[in-house]
Amino acid sequence: MIELTASEVAQATGGRLTADPGVRVTGPVVADSRLVEPGALFAAIPGARVDGADFAAGAVADGAVLVLAAREIDGLPVVVVDDVAAALGDLARVVLERLRAANPAVKVFSITGSAGKTTTKDLLGRLVAGEAADGGSDTIAPTGSFNSEIGLPLTVLRGTAATRKLVLELGADKPGDIGYLASIVRPQIAVILMVGTAHIEFFGSQEAIADAKAEVLGGLVPGGTAVLNADDERVLGLAPRATALGHRVVTFGRVPSADVRAEDVTVDATGRASFTLRVRGRVAAAGEVADDLRLPVSLRLVGEHHVSNALAAATAAILAGTAPSVVAERLSAAEPGSPHRMAVTERPDGITVVDDAYNANPESMRAALRSVAVMAGRTRRSVAVLGEMRELGEGARAAHDAIGRLVVRLNIKLLVVVGDGAYHIHEGAMQEGSWGEETVFVPDLDAARAELAERLRPGDVVLVKASNGSGLWQLGDELAAGTLGAAL
Incomplete structure (x- = not known):
């Protein structure tokens, strides 16, 4: 995270400070006391089984310089807030605003959908990654599914002065979740993968799930881009909402009308798909295009369904300026990035x-x-x-x-x-x-x-x-x- 004083953390979260206001957070923001490093901020999340505040003393002993908690803790430097999860979101919002003010080139991608979010996030992170001035990566795309009201802010708070791209997934258990997460990060490019039946117990119908996915459109920056799955009628049906908000719509899929399309799809005996990546001239960037481009891709991921995830990631990467030839090359080299996913x-x-x-x-x-x-x-x-x-x-x-x-x-x-x-x-x-x-x-x-x-x-x-x-x-x-x- 970029360095903040305890006073600045309190101001960003609307909290009450019980610590030296000049204390500087120079390490990561973590919600797991086992991940504390010197200079860290420990977010003491109250849970159903355990209260993070019970681990605060140990976190400070291990090097945390500040604790974000819902109550005072004797002898510890604490920013006291009403809701720790909401405070994390507020802090992430402020930190990202600072990153963008310092470097307008910072680009935020959001990915949502009933399935495929994490794989698409992993792929997109590889497609857009560049080298930072310090020799590391300029891209944050976490391993696993950090897509909740806690996980997403923690991901954003990993940003540093070297960060140029944040690849984020947005999950939802109920209406309003995606809109809230999108309001924190204000993406320039929002990918909607599919409308299925995941979590339908809490939404009631696939139409309601589609409405929930559409919440991300309201969080896009003005003039942002919605990347929509043309193979899913419910997703494609969100295009008028995006254009009504002033956003550009770019589609991906296997149907002929898609802007970024997979043609000649084959699956080998190991379950891995190959296809021709076709990119319409109006989408392609980086000076490679006169008319439509056609590039070979051979995925290392198992499952034909990953063709759709690859197309989504490719579309977002090309829109962000990655050359289509580089996209095809990196897609073909990408290995699974998160555990327990095929x-x-x-x-x-x-x-x-x-x-x-x-x-x-x-x-x-x-x-x-x-x-x-x-x-x-x-x-x-x-x-x-x-x-x-x-x-x-x-x-x-x-x-x-x-x-x-x-x-x-x-x-x-x-x-x-x-x-x-x-x-x-x-x-x-x-x-x-x-x-x-x-x-x-x-x-x-x-x-x-x-x-x-x-x-x-x-x-x-x-x-x-x-x-x-x-x-x-x-x-x-x-x-x-x-x-x-x-x-x-």
Whole structure:
């Protein structure tokens, strides 16, 4: 973070200072006391299970010079605020305003959508990255999904005088979340990937989810650019809202009308897609273009669905000035950037593990299953270890049932369903025509471990996928490490 005094932190957050106003924060802003470095500001977030304020003394002992908290803490330098999360947002807003005032070239990208945010963020971060004067990167694009009211401000607060690009993802659990996050960062380029059914329990309908994604348009800087998925009717339907606000609209997709398009898409036996990246002349930059450009791209990411993520990242990068030829080259070199997202491990015993257990909704579940079916082909056995897709509301039973039926239609050879919340995947598979040797339901992770240890064999291609709260990412880690399901 750029250096701030305790007085400036208090002013930015509207807080009350119980410390020397001249104390300078020279280190990072963190919400995890284990990440404290000398000169840090520790944000003591109150939680359902633990109160960050209980860790404040340890944070100060480890080098934090200031604490942001909802109450005074005896003997510690504290900025007392009503709401720590909101104060983080206020602080991030002020710091970003200072960064932009010091260097108008700072560019902010925001990415939102029901699926694909983190992968697109990871790709875009690679496409636009440049070298800072100090030899480091001029781009901030964090590993993982820091897309909440806490994660996004913490990401922004990593900015320094060398920062020129911030690549951010915006998540939502309820209406208003994306609008709030966008108001903090005021992006120049906003990418909307898709409108699916993730978190539909809290929104009620896909139309309401589309409205939530559209909130980012109100946060764009005047004359900003909305990058919209032309393959998703609900996303493309937001174009009139963007133009009514005075923003430019640029589209990506596989349909012929898209400004940035994938043509001649093929998928190899490893599940990786290749395509021709076609960029319309009105979009391309950096002096490379007379008419439309066509450039070859071969992704290293597993899953045909990543073509859409790659197109989104490419569009935003080209609009920001990265040469299309550089975009194509970097897309073809990009490896997975965040854990538990279609991460492929080839084990010495011949088992291939596809760990996509960070999160799940019906759209991403279908995409992952299709990818594994392609990878297994006709010569290897496909195995799906699936858990609950959470926050689907009244449609949860039908959504899980449909996934079970798809497993059978894709000829997945073995289905292991883990946890009561996912039971209807097993039920759907049984109703579709599977039977006891092909699909099995287990109540918990330990039972899943026992089942996999007994059933997996060399040559299997194993998908692990569920919502993060289901805990199946632990199975993904263990399978990838070779400590689970070793062939006998």
